[in-house]
Each structure stands twice: as C-alpha cells, then as structure tokens.
Amino acid sequence: MGDRRAAAEEREPAAEQLMVADAIRAAAATLAATSDTPRLDAELLMAHAMGVSRSDLLLRLVREPAPQGYSRLVERRAAHEPVAYITGEAEFWGLPFRVTPATLIPRADSETLIRAALALAPEAQRVLDLGTGTGALLLTYLAETRTTGVGIDASEGACAVASDNAARLGLSARAAILQRDWTRAGWRDDLGTFDLILCNPPYVEEGARLDPQVGDYEPASALFAGADGLDDYRLLIPELAMLMDASAAAILEIGAAQAEPVAALAGRVGFTTRLCRDLAGRPRALVLRR
Numbered sequence: 001m002g003d004r005r006a007a008a009e010e011r012e013p014a015a016e017q018l019m020v021a022d023a024i025r026a027a028a029a030t031l032a033a034t035s036d037t038p039r040l041d042a043e044l045l046m047a048h049a050m051g052v053s054r055s056d057l058l059l060r061l062v063r064e065p066a067p068q069g070y071s072r073l074v075e076r077r078a079a080h081e082p083v084a085y086i087t088g089e090a091e092f093w094g095l096p097f098r099v100t101p102a103t104l105i106p107r108a109d110s111e112t113l114i115r116a117a118l119a120l121a122p123e124a125q126r127v128l129d130l131g132t133g134t135g136a137l138l139l140t141y142l143a144e145t146r147t148t149g150v151g152i153d154a155s156e157g158a159c160a161v162a163s164d165n166a167a168r169l170g171l172s173a174r175a176a177i178l179q180r181d182w183t184r185a186g187w188r189d190d191l192g193t194f195d196l197i198l199c200n201p202p203y204v205e206e207g208a209r210l211d212p213q214v215g216d217y218e219p220a221s222a223l224f225a226g227a228d229g230l231d232d233y234r235l236l237i238p239e240l241a242m243l244m245d246a247s248a249a250a251i252l253e254i255g256a257a258q259a260e261p262v263a264a265l266a267g268r269v270g271f272t273t274r275l276c277r278d279l280a281g282r283p284r285a286l287v288l289r290r
Helices: 002-011 020-031 038-050 054-060 070-078 083-087 108-120 136-144 156-168 231-243 259-268
Strands: 089-092 095-098 126-130 148-153 175-179 194-199 244-253 272-277 283-289
Touching (some): 020 070, 038 070, 038 083, 070 083, 083 089, 089 108, 108 244, 136 148, 136 156, 231 244, 231 259
Parallel strands (some): 126 148, 126 194, 148 175, 194 244
Antiparallel strands (some): 244 283, 272 283
16 A cells, blocks of 8 residues: 555656746735835845846746745745845945945935935045945945045944945945944044045934834944934034035935934034935935035
C-alpha cells in the first residue's frame, strides 16, 4: 500500500509556479493592508527580485515564472519594512540613490529644496548640505550644475552611503563628504563659506506617532529634534551666517506646522525668510537670507 501511494505521488505534477503577473497581483492584494501603494510596491519588489528595471519587468517579463524568494520580499514589506530598504535603492529627482537603514529614505517632497535652489542659485560656486544622509540634496544639485560642494553628517554610516552615491553618479571629484556633528563645538571651523546651503534636519517632535514604516525602521537620530521638533534649528540657524557668503541663501526643510516658529528663530539672528510650498501646497522649506 505504501509503495503504491509513493509511486502515485511521484507521478503527480508539482504545484504550478505562478507567473510574474499573477504573483504581482497576489502580492498587491496582500500589501493592501499595510501600504498606500500596494501595486507599485509589488512591482518594485518583483523588479528587484528579477534584477531588472520596473519598465523592463512590465514590458517584457510579466509572463515569465516568478522568481524564488519573491514571497519573502513581500512578507518583509507586509511587516512595514520600507521598499527602499528592501531593494537598497530609492529614486530622487529621477536619479537612483543607494539607501541603507543608516540613512533616511529620500522623499519626493524634499525635491522642493532642489527646485528652490535651482531657481535662486543656478550658478552657485560652492554648496553645503547639512545632514546629507544619502547625499540626495547635494548630489542632485551638483548633477544639475557645474559647482562643487560639501556634505556633512554625524553618522559614519550615512557618510559612507553618500560617498558611494557620489561615486555611482560620477560626482566624487566635485563632492566632499565629511563626518561632522553640529551638536559639538568646532564642527564648522574649517569648512569655509558657501553661496548656497541646503539642509533637511531632524524636525519631528519627540513622542510623535509615526507610520510604522518610518518610526520602526528609519534612524531616530535623523527624525527627532526635541519636544517641539525645533532643537536642531536652534543649533544651526545661529551658525549659518558664519558659513554664508554675503549674497548666499540657505534653504531649510521644515515640518508642515513649523514655518512660523522657524522663521521667528531666523529673524532673531538677522535673517529674512521666504516660504516655499511643495507640489501639494504644503509648507515645505524656508529660504533664509542675511
């Protein structure tokens, strides 16, 4: 009896492997409970699993067998892990940036700073990026111009990622990445002056409730800035004048409710400010001038 059953099982076909299109459809259904963009996430994870671009995936490969390991990627995303940390890459301003858990994930809203910078200073000679992370702000501006720049970050891991991104984008000769901590005395002493400063500092209030994919995975040191989210502005804004040429501008990203308090901090040390809104119309950045 046992031998007949074993022989029958050997003749039975293995379970049919899902095709890419079906696997993506199933993954999107799974991710709908934890993601606002389940279909996009499913496609990006599949493209990563197959080692191709998303466009190539959708144009050429949807009828191919789904690769082994895809379901594990979907499980990670279903547990709120950001797609960018799973794939190791995020797009910003149309450029690919390597990301790791040592860095914040570049967000499209921060492109507001690039638009403002290119409008204000399309021919800046020297730019500084404070809290460079992946290097997204600095390297994007350098890619659009002929200038040179410096990016600083307190995190050794973030500096390594930014340096790698500079090399990947062919910008190492024009970008210096330095490990500096603006909470420590002397951090700016040998940096010189700049005619453009970009900064996306930590600005989330301690204890704020964040989406799990942010709060559980992205580095807290790059998110939180004291009880009101303003601690890093208090440290940085008084230092900016010593880093700026006479006609320079500094562009600081802000939280949605922080335009007035950050502008007040800037006004106390002699800066004028102008608000920039993102594409959704939300307050996103302040331009500071002396």
